[in-house]
Amino acid sequence: MHKKIKKVLFISIPLILLFCFLLLIFIKSTVRKEFQLTFDADYYWTRKSYDDSLWFYEEVPAGFEYYLYIPPEYRNDRHNEDAKLPLIVTFHGSNDKYSSRGKFGRMLIAPELQNVKKCAVLCLHSRGDYFLTATT
Structure with missing residues (x-):
């Protein structure tokens, strides 16, 4: 009787261990850890940027x-709650699209206007x- 139990244990324990090992490999290969990434939209979505002062x-x-x-006096006041400014937005969409900064932008940053407010x-x-066809 003892020999039968030893024989069963001798065969079953390695089979159980093999089964557990294969199960562990299967679980490890199918269950994945959550992919961790820190996301900074400015870094991932911006193609070009520069600051010409x-x-x-x-x-x-x-x-x-x-x-x-x-x-200039407000440029580094991002976290200063008192540094709130009005924002003027200009849109330009014709083929001479860079004229919005030239015509309107420079006009609005002129010292005569900036000294008032x-x-x-x-x-x-x-x-x-896009802007031209969307507004006509």
Whole structure:
């Protein structure tokens, strides 16, 4: 009787261990850990940007370009609650799309206007003729 039990145990224990090992491999290969990534939209979605000290330029993947002017004394006040400025937005979408910064943007950042009331100016440029065709 003892020999039968030993024989059964001798065969069944390795089979149980083999089964557990195969089960563990199966579970490990099918169950995956959650993929962890920190997401910074500015890093992933911005294609080009530069700061020419007067205008901040950025091009986004949708094809839109924009120039943002912030008065120099407010440029580094991102976390200052008292540094709230009005924002003037200009849109331009014809084939001479860069004229919005030239005509309107420079006019709105002129010292004569900025001395009356400081304001930020955002010049949006379309991709192609998007603004022109959307408004006609």
